[in-house]
Amino acid sequence: MKIENLFTRPINREVKGVIKIGQSDDESVFQELDEYVVTQELQGHFRHFFDAYQHALQVPTDQMGVWISGFFGSGKSHFLKIISYLLDTKRIVQKRKPVDFFEEKMIHKSTLEKMKMASKGNNDVILFNVDSKSEADSKQNKLAIVKVFNKVFNELLGYSPSIPWLAQLEEILNSKGQYEEFKKLFEIESGLSWIDGRDEIYYNEDAMILALSKATEMSVESARKWITNGEENYEISVESFAIRLAKFVSQQNEDYRLIFLADEMGQYISENTQLMLNLQTLVEDIGKLTNGKVWIIVTSQQDIDTLKHGVSSMNDFSKIQSRFHLRLSLSSANADEVIKKRLLDKTDVAKETLKITYQEIEAGLKNKLSFSEHTVDMKTFKDAEDFASVYPFVPYQFHLLQKVFTGIREHGSAGKHLADGERNLLEAIQQAAISYQDKEIGVLVPFQNFYESIDQALEHSVRSTIIKAQQSETLEVFDISVLKLLFLIRYVKEMPANIDNLTTLMVQHVDDDKVSLMNAINDSLKRLEQHILIQRKGEEYVFLTNEEQDVNREIDQIQISNAKVITQIGQTIFQDILDIKRFNYCPFENRKGINYSFDVASWIDGHALSNGIASLGVRLLTPYFDEADSVESIVALSAKEQQVIVVLGENSTYYEDMLKKIKIQEYIRSHSTQNESELIKNILNKKVSESNELSKSIKVQLIHALEEAACYVNGVELKISTNLPNAKIANGLDLLIESIYPKLSYVVKQFQVEQLNELIKYTQGNIFGDQSEDVNFLATNELIEHIDNHTEHHAIVILGELLQKFSKKPIGWRETDILASLIYLLKDEKVIFKLDNRKMSLKDAQFVRTITKRHFQEKIILSKRKVIEESHLRTALLLVKDTVGLQIDHDKEDILAQKIRQIYKQQLDELEKIKLNYQYRFYPGENVVDNGIKEIKRIYAKEDTRELFQYLFEAENDILAFFEDFIPIRNFFEHHTAIYDTAMKLKERYRKDVNLLTSSAGKEAGKRLESIMKNSEPYSMIKELPSLNEQFRMALTDELEQASEPVIKTIQNNKNILIEDVRNSEKAKEKLEKSISHGFSHLKKRAEEAQTLSELNALKFEIEDLTKKYLDQIQGIKEEEQQIREMVHVSKKEILDSSVVEKHVKPLKKELSQRIFQRQDIIPRENIEIKNYAELDDYLSKIKSKIETELKLGKIVKIL
Template sequence: MKIKELFSKKIDRDLQGVIIVGQGEETNVVQELEEYVVTRELQKHFADFFAAYKKGINGTTAKTGVWISGFFGSGKSHFLKILSYLLANKKVGEKAAIDYFIDDHKIEDEMVLADMKLAAATPTDVVLFNIDSKSDSNGKRNKDTIVSVFLKVFNEMQGFCGSMPYLADLERRLMDEGKYEAFKASFLGEYGDTWENSRQDFDFIQDTVVDALSSIGFMSDAAARNWCEKATGQYSISIEDFAKRVKAYIQKKGKNHHIVFLVDEVGQYIGDDSNLMLDLQTVCEELGKECQGKAWLIVTSQQDIDSITKVKGNDFSKIQGRFDTRLSLSSANVDAVIKKRILEKTPTAEETLALCYEQKATIIKNLIVFNDGVEKKLYAGLQDFQQVYPFIPYQFNLLASVLTSIRTHSSSGKHLSEGERSMLALFKESAVAIKELVIGAFVPFYRFYNALENFLDHSHRSVIIRAYENSYINPEHRDDVFAVNVLKTLFMIKYVREIEANVENITSLMIESMDDDRLALKGRVDEALKVLMRQMLVQKNGSVYVFLTNEEQEINNEIEKENVEMPEVITKIAEMIFEDILPEKKYRYPAFNGRYSFAFNQAVDDRPYKATQNYDIGVRILTPWYEGGSDEGTLRMMSGQGKEVIVSLPNDAEFLTEMRAYLKIEHFLRRNTSMQIAKYPAIREAKNIEMRERNANVKLYLTEALKQAKVYVNGDLVSLSAKDVANKIGEAVGRLVQTVYHKLVYIDAPMGEAEIRRALRAGNQISIDLQEMKESNAHALDDVREYIARNSRNHIKTSMKALKERFMKAPYGFVEDDIDWLVARLFRRGDIAFTVSGEPVSLNNKTEDDIFNFITKKQYVEKLLMEERVRVSGREKKAVRSVMKELFRTTVLPDDEDAIMRDFRSFAKSLIADIEKLEPLYERYAYPGKEVLARGKALLRTALQPQSAAEFFADIAKKQDDYLDFAEDYEPVKAFFGGDQKIIFTRALDMLAIYDDSKTYIVNAELEEVVAQMRAVVRQDKPYASIPRLPELRDKFTDLYNAVLEEESVPVLSSIEGDLVRVLQVLQEKPYAAQYEANYRAQFAEIKSGAERCNNVSQLRSYKDKAEALKLRLLNEMDARDASLAAQKEIEQEAHEETPPAPQKVRKIKNVSIKKVTGTSSWRIESKEDVERCVKEMREALLAQLDEDTIVNIEF
């Protein structure tokens, strides 16, 4: 059975596969309505649309926007056109449009059908148009506003001029006034042709228009002339005014009249123009608001409009939000229509195909295979095979993607968007192409090219045409050439992301029969691709083959001329290996949770990847371009001598070829930012994509090459268990590390900051295994100690920096924490000594934190110097222990030298502090032991000066006798200040001080003898044995001294009492006596009390003088008070007497002590002359006291 005999309807019948909005002869419309397939998806869309539309018929609604979306070829335009037929419900053929749906039972739901009948019965003006074709603009820029296009089609629908809105306004005005027909008749009579045929030439017929307007009485001649001049100017109308104009039209029509604007491809027209977006949104809003359900706006747009027109999703979604009714057509809808209208089979054909499928199902499944990971539908079963054959299910979606990509990337895509090629037509014509073949034949994918060819860009078609004419490709000049068919296939999938153009997939697309030998066909495809590549019609990017346009071929020729040197290729290969494939720059040693990591040099062939590489080990990758020898012996030697892992890649240079191609494109694009070649920006972008793809290919090929590579370590070809590239190389580096860093095993216990601090804090017991009596990291400690000792023997101090440089490199590979701990342990163990900035450092002059910082901080890495420590002799240790036992009374001492030194200094500082507390006591009292304390303090301070333990122990041992003498002398001094002796001694000194202060007034031999005995005791250097005598002597002193004091106090107290009596005698004569007597008595009582309490003879005598001074002061106060009272009384008398008395002088009274007059407290008289002398002196003194108007009272 032939293919053409399978179908229920003739496959080569005249079929309206081209859907053009705005075009449709009645015959075609009848066929459209008869054959229109209402799929399950369309059943729902018809229901949704007419349910919404009914609201405007039965009532009012502002939601009158309908958005129909779907990918190219999904049937949007066809659906829009069918809606226009149903809404207009004109008679087509023998019946109305709705009857085709009723008679053929296209709609299953009776309620939906009722809504459709209601709409068909409602008077409706249908305005169906493609907005791009109706726009007067002819480019992507400066497009007409949406409202301008709508006004144009609205005017045309009413029979008015669409291209010139001023003329349409005139026509509308004439129509409203009933003069339009008269105007047309007048114009015809004047001009000789109808108005409709002539109005497009308005600029040339203005005189006739003026005459016609004036002849019918519509305008005066002048007014008409004036109007014609303005009619050629710029015209504008707001969207609001347009909506009101539509509303007026509907109201004028009456009877629930509707108008529906059906706009095809509005998304394509809008593009990324935000102004057009806003226009469309506002038109929809205003029509809904003004017309309330009587004016509808139905538009179509690509479902994938965002990716095609680069519209921002948010902006586009705002427009769609104005369209409350949204209908989306899927690919399933297209499949169903094609299966129904074209591929529907006869019962006989179905039986035949069932037998065929039963025999060939497995063969077909193995024959058509795709390997790019994207689903390509094959036959789901017998029914699917019967419905789709001779096509293959994947072709539906793939062809839709092809059409979309051609529309996007071709300048001819506009024709496609206008519906000049539908999926229906493409499948129909491709089936016709094989109609004479028998069952078993398939429609290969290239067949669709022939149906599309006339609608493609010349730049694409010319490549195919020249391939036919190429004698190398088509030597026999046949019409059917396999290589050209492959080229057609590559063209169609050039921009399709859903399929990868590799050999396997191309082979599947080229399948033409169930009996094809896939392996042989693949060979033919492979050969055809090689031919096409040699003719520069196709290029290979990795495993993918790409169709080249003329422009792309030209650019490829230029790219091939670019010069790329081998070193540049190797450098890029190295970058990819060591940055992308093997990004790890260090090998992590598996022990201790990856604590140890080893950086390694990186090189490809003879070129280091980076200039600054100086590590102990390395990895060298050898490519097929390496010229240094690739035989096994040479590679073994290289790996053994150079401490390198040698990775020898297989002798397949595909990755190098790809990298060279990548670099050529890069060079070309860098130099040629612009060229005088059509579509260069797009091609440049494609080349950028190609670069990324080639780069990905290089990585893929290189990774595979590394997997297959031979690896040499330590002079041997090694067998590695790891399969992953990174793990494989890591395993090889690990083996190298074990050899190069063979002393890393000396670290058996990793240490960190906590352990370093603990090492400084603890003694010799740190990190010792009590069971095995083996110290942690013992071998590492030995090597570090020996290295420092060796330098010390050569009179070199070892810096921390030098130590780390030594032990962080091979063969050790220690980390900084390891070395820090080893140094801390050796230091604390006493094996090494520190100096920082020239100053010795120990736990005695620095804290543990200080030493920790010296060891670990970067700032001290060159300042911290180490040397072997000089050990202290046993004799010196014994001497220090002896001193500490005698002086500090301590016997529990550590064995560690630094600890002993630290403890000694701690005790010494404490003792010095005790001495310094006693020193202020000697400033007041002459206590014993002052020289002993001064000598001891000076001695102890010398112990704080040595910086090293060796110096310290030597100094103490040398001064051992001095320390022991001090210990002996200090003991009684310490006891003196710590017990009662100090109190007894202090009291004795206080009594002697009192005696010394009064001894001038004391004449008592017995008392003087007691004082002499006490003074003999306190003046001894070591009075400690004699101090017990002091209490007895103190008692005797007290008794004798008190007797003297009592004797001396009698005249003093008598004098005080006499002075008081004298003052009171004078006071009794005064009018204010009662007021002041108590106060005067109190003042004398205070002096008397002080005299009675006084224990110092010298001070006792002073109380007599105090009483006398008080007496004089009080007498003078009373005299001054008397004078004041007298003056006041005189003032009062003068106030009462008419004649004031003569003024009298007031005489002052002055009280003077006889001592002040005589100037002495005693006279010595031995003769008459002495009497005369004394009298004379007193006479002169008294005259000196006597002033004018002064009375002098002499107090004895």
């Protein structure tokens, strides 16, 4: 049976694969409706649309925007057109309403009922392509959208679509009932119908003016003015258009609906924010004003969400989304379903025949149609039913062909009409089926056959490659088929162009021999590659355009040296695969924390790539290295060099691929893209990608080569269990390091610099997780043997030189580990560190910092330590016990010395504390304390352990003598300073009153206190002080009480007399009363608190002086008052003397002034001894004479 006889409908009939908006003849509409396939996906979209539409018929709503999205070939334009047919209530197609065609289609019953209800109304449908209806430069106008809608609405109403102001005039005339009359008059005046003449209005202006004037009865001049200024005066906005629509629909029947269906709206407004917002405003205003009577349905190649990238704010975007409440997204997932029903639907006989055929060939056919491992989502026949429904095609071809179209369109290899979708999947399948219609059952359409459906749509650079190949005398017809296939799948990532996939794609009969076909394809690929029509990339092959062929030819001619290729291979391995610039070696399997880091030299063949001077390395040997062309030469090289030798195999193309990659990179570097055409720029960009892909392929190949490589160390091929490259090389380096550094295992614990301080600080117990004992004793023994040997031969050991020797091969220890062992030796008192001839000590806070600084390491000298004499050690221990009373255990010399220094430092601190007491008072024993401080400082100053023990041995007697003398002094300061201080104070009071004391007990006690205080060693007499202090204190207190009584009495008496006197004068009272009271109260307090008799005696003179001071002040104030009274009296008398009337003025009575004497002023102070009456008379006459003198002066005498 021939292919053409399999189908229910003729395969070669005209099928409109691409639906064109505006193509609405009955025959086309009938075929569209009749052959329209409602897939499962479309069922859902119809349901959602008519649910929303039905709701709007019943309930007023502003949700009347519909956004239909879908990529190329998804059928969105066809769906839009079908919706327009279903909503067009006036459309009849061959005596059937559009909804009638859906009775036989797969559509849900409830959805079909809603379709029918929608088709019963009174609707106007406007279906248009936005771009075709817009002006050429309209996208620059932010009102472009509303202008397009206005244009198609004018078309619906029969008004001028191209001249909007003229359409407005037509509408005005129509509203006034003058439009028909105007059209008749215009035809009379111009000889043309209005419809024919209005598009050339400016050629028929006079006729229009006359017709307008007559139809409207306006003057000719007014009509001319209206037409002349019509365009200038015309304005349109979204709001005015929405109002116009609202007015229009309000004048229609209640069930009237107006539906705008705008195809390709998304492409028109994409990346133009103003147009997006214009559309949003339009839908919003129309919805608000018409309440669901006007619908706007648009299509777009992108989902509405993708438009947000062109919108200035998320707020604007959310508004656009909200206007299109119903969003339907179409995919091409069910394209095969459409194809099967529209094109490939078989007759019953054909179905049965094909099912039987499949059952006979099923097993072999599945093998023929298998793809390579990494090719996914390529369906083959599921069963006989599937075979019958798809034949003569294979299921994967529908999905793959869609990807081919998309790839060609996106990469610009096709002309405009393919990019616009005029050659779609349906057309391609039909054309391929027609080309095989004369074939018998058993033939399969190979994938390269689809090339013919797009050949005329391709760019010249692609077609010319195919044409030139067809004209080549050295290429075969089959080669051209392979070339066409390679072009088709060039941009399909899901279909790798390897030999397995190419073979499957080219199967053209169920009985094909796949092996023979594969061999034929292999031969074709070689011929095509030789002609530079294709290019191999690893296991895949790529179609080349003319320009790509020219570029490849130039690249192929670039000369690259073998050394450069080998070097690049080495750099790829060492930089991208092997991480061995530094290698960490772990000598213990169970202690990964103990490791050594080595620089590793990287070599390939005879070229050093990095770290060429490192002590060990890895050398790669390629098949291109002549000096290692045999196993023997490789073994010899391995024995000579301290390297891991890695021998790479030949079973790969990494060398050829690296050569190609370098050539591409050289070509790209030499060709600046600035002056190249866009085509060449694209090719160069692809070459960059190709270079990157080659890098990935080379890396994979080199990893495989390393996995298969043989490794040699020290002339022996290694037997390594792993094939992992890094593990393999690490194993070799482990063995190499073990042979170069055999003593690395001596160090079983590694130290960091900060741990060295801890090692010094802690001498016992757990540190760092192990005992303080030296776990690296093997390494420590190596060091002490070296130091002992040099010391015995009187050779100097410098720390820096020792560190350098033991950190290099064949030892290789870390510097801090060497220093840790040296610290152990120093702690064990087996070595001495000296810097600038000064012995270093572990107790020095800067010890670790010093030994780790390179500058100091070159100055520090190490030597074996001499043992201290036992007699000196014994003397030191006994001396501490005898002087301080402490028993020290025998310990290491330095530790023992440190303890002794600490003990005597405590003694020194005590002495210096006692010494402070002598700064303020005289205490006994100061010379002894001073000598003791000097002696202990000499002990503490001995930093060298040997010197310390030597000094203690020599100064034993002096030290013992001091501590014996210090015993009573320490006792004194611990217990007796308080009572001694009291005695010292009382002794000072005694010295002040020694001549005034009358008590014999007081005199005796004070004299004894003075005697004890003068003694330099009064320690045995301290016990007398308590009773002497008490005895002297009581005697002195009694005498003070007796002596203070008359003094206090005198103070009080003088105070009273003075207070009484100042009260006789207001001025004196005001100025002096408080001062007198305060002054004498203070004297009284001092008299009561006096500590010595001499203090009381001195107070008597202060009483006299203070009394005299206030008497003088009082007298002065009174004399001033008397002078003032006299002056006032004289003034009054003068005034009266000058008056006419004489008056008697009473004489001023002169007040007598007082003269106050203290007794000592009248009674002589010298000692008086009266032996007879004559002496008595003489003494009294002196007193009388002084008093009489004052009386004669008219003064009152007071004696205090």
